[in-house]
């Protein structure tokens with residue numbers, strides 16, 4: 001190793017980890033280490049570019065629906081290069097700006113390389129073969145996750161994309177194979193199908209979005225199946241061709257599918273294996289996630305972790321909230337020492353909402369009905385309202401082949417004993433927005449009784465579907481015979 005440098009604070013991972021350093025850290029020596037671009041997954045290859053791709057996809061989908069609504073519109077294949085350049089141009093600029101800002105600060109050193117532990121609070125940082133020994137008083141691991149690549153015969157030879165690469169393709173694929181029916185696979189299937197690619201999506205489970213409430217997963221799967229080729233309960237056993245030629249997927253039902261680009265979206269794994277954590281005395285769980293306590297402290301003294309590296313809820317708003325907890329507590333540890341935790345922040349992963357930006361959108365907070373029944377048995381009460389049964393639903397009717405039901409619903413799950421919501425599930429236009437009053441009800445532990453009538457809901461807005469679902473739940477809670 002060529003050099004040794006000591007810092008008050010070292011941060012590995014410039015995604016949410018980078019948000020920790022603000023003006024309160026000006027009197028401390030800080031190092032930020034990242035092997036990739038600043039901003040991490042969300043900015044460079046996750047939430048932000050994917051949603052920038054979803055917006056034109058939604059526009060194309062809405063235009064295609066024009067025919068059913070009396071305004072026929074022609075939608076040709078998308079101009080991929082223009083869309084890609086808009087997305088990539090914006091995120092690359094932002095990543096570069098973020099890095100420059102840190103590099104220009106006198107008290108911060110930026111390392112564009114890979115870190116691994118060589119001892120407690122000691123790292124070897126490899127920047128293009130030049131290794132620096134870096135030690136720290138406090139060390140934050142915000143190292144995130146990366147896509148899982150399955151061990152399928154022929155895959156490496158044929159070549160494949162993941163969410164890390166597919167958003168920078170040279171051209172729109174004529175035929176896209178998507179393996180995986182979770183968040184990434186479903187959002188990107190929506191994007192490419194809307195742009196004009198022929199999409200085949202292969203999912204091992206019974207439904208797409210199988211982590212959602214089963215009613216939502218079923219509804220979404222049926223909607224997706226109207227728009228692209230969905231193969232459920234199916235896995236890829238072998239891949240052949242590729243390397244510049246079409247790729248053939250051999251499926252376990254005996255069929256084959258030929259595609260031009262293959263996208264793998266079967267989940268993500270923590271990057272903790274890159275860090276030699278055992279040398280730092282840092283424990284991980286069976287899934288490779290760094291084990292943290294309620295203050296986001298890892299098992300080794302002076303080490304912290306946040307976001308996807310340690311969380312079982314790998315979402316950006318969770319990573320950012322974890323980072324706020326770490327920021328507060330690290331500052332206390334740096335100024336007052338780590339002995340007394342009075343006044344430290346505690347992380348709270350209660351009532352975390354999530355949304356899938358597909359068409360239709362899906363959103364959720366809390367337990368599914370099945371999870372609630374497993375935990376609470378007969379105490380569970382369900383309320384529901386269909387989008388088709390509110391005034392705005394009449395405007396939306398025809399969304400999916402004129403099937404009113406298909407425009408979506410809000411399903412609420414509560415406990416009779418407490419009168420509180422334990423889960424909310426939406427499949428509807430702008431579900432990611434509609435869910436927020438329900439998140440508030442759960443986060444603030446508001447009783448369901450009286451909630452719908454405690455405020456006005458704009459008529460005839462889509463929010464009336466949430467109002468009516470709450471009314472339905474309230475009457476189910478009030479009815480002792482209603483076992484939903």
Ligand SMILES: Cc1cc2nc3c(=O)[nH]c(=O)nc-3n(C[C@H](O)[C@H](O)[C@H](O)COP(=O)(O)OP(=O)(O)OC[C@H]3O[C@@H](n4cnc5c(N)ncnc54)[C@H](O)[C@@H]3O)c2cc1C
Nearest residue numbers: 013015016035040041042046047115144307308314315316
């Ligand atoms: C396609 C896609 C879409 C998504 N959409 C959404 C969404 O809409 N909403 C949402 O809430 N979430 C979304 N997510 C999830 C979201 O991106 C993550 O939850 C979030 O980025 C996690 O932030 P993080 O800071 O914990 O980790 P990351 O952003 O992954 O940052 C980790 C950083 O650590 C660096 N690193 C790792 N190991 C080392 C090492 N040994 N040395 C040096 N550097 C290292 C990596 O290069 C990386 O920059 C999406 C994810 C994907 C893949």
Ligand SMILES: NC(=O)c1ccc[n+]([C@@H]2O[C@H](COP(=O)([O-])OP(=O)(O)OC[C@H]3O[C@@H](n4cnc5c(N)ncnc54)[C@H](O)[C@@H]3O)[C@@H](O)[C@H]2O)c1
Nearest residue numbers: 180181182183184185203204205235265266267314355356
């Ligand atoms: N809108 C959002 O908030 C958003 C968007 C994208 C990603 N993310 C985050 O990224 C994480 C990873 O997303 P993801 O979609 O990669 O994972 P996921 O866990 O959501 O879905 C993976 C899917 O692949 C299926 N699968 C696994 N192995 C398979 C195989 N061999 N063949 C066929 N199907 C297989 C699984 O049954 C599952 O449905 C999510 O958990 C989420 O936290 C969030």
